[in-house]
Amino acid sequence: MQTLILEDGSFSKNGLAGGHQFLALPIIGTLGALTPIFVTSANMYLYGTFDWYMPNVIANFDSRAAKFFTAFSFMLATIGNQVAAGKTLSP
Numbered sequence: 001m002q003t004l005i006l007e008d009g010s011f012s013k014n015g016l017a018g019g020h021q022f023l024a025l026p027i028i029g030t031l032g033a034l035t036p037i038f039v040t041s042a043n044m045y046l047y048g049t050f051d052w053y054m055p056n057v058i059a060n061f062d063s064r065a066a067k068f069f070t071a072f073s074f075m076l077a078t079i080g081n082q083v084a085a086g087k088t089l090s091p
Contacts, residue, residue, distance in 0.1 A: 036052060039054075039057060040052050043057050046060075058071055
């Protein structure tokens with residue numbers, strides 16, 4: 001959400017802020033905030049521990065493929081967030 005707030009001037013300057021964003025951005029922001037709660041609740045149901053730290057949640061998976069694709073999706077989301085914020089990927 002901070003990325004969208006920082007880039008607000010670009011939205012209005014380029015005319016990209018449409019009426020569809022009026023509902024879409026709060027819904028996406030809410031789902032993004034609720035997803036860790038759902039993951040933690042599912043982890044408690046499946047494995048018996050409340051675990052918020054995602055590497056520990058991924059370590060509970062039995063399948064190597066599930067571990068790979070989950071970690072890959074987090075990596076891709078992090079890169080996408082950095083690109084959207086206009087930051088470079090150098091360390």
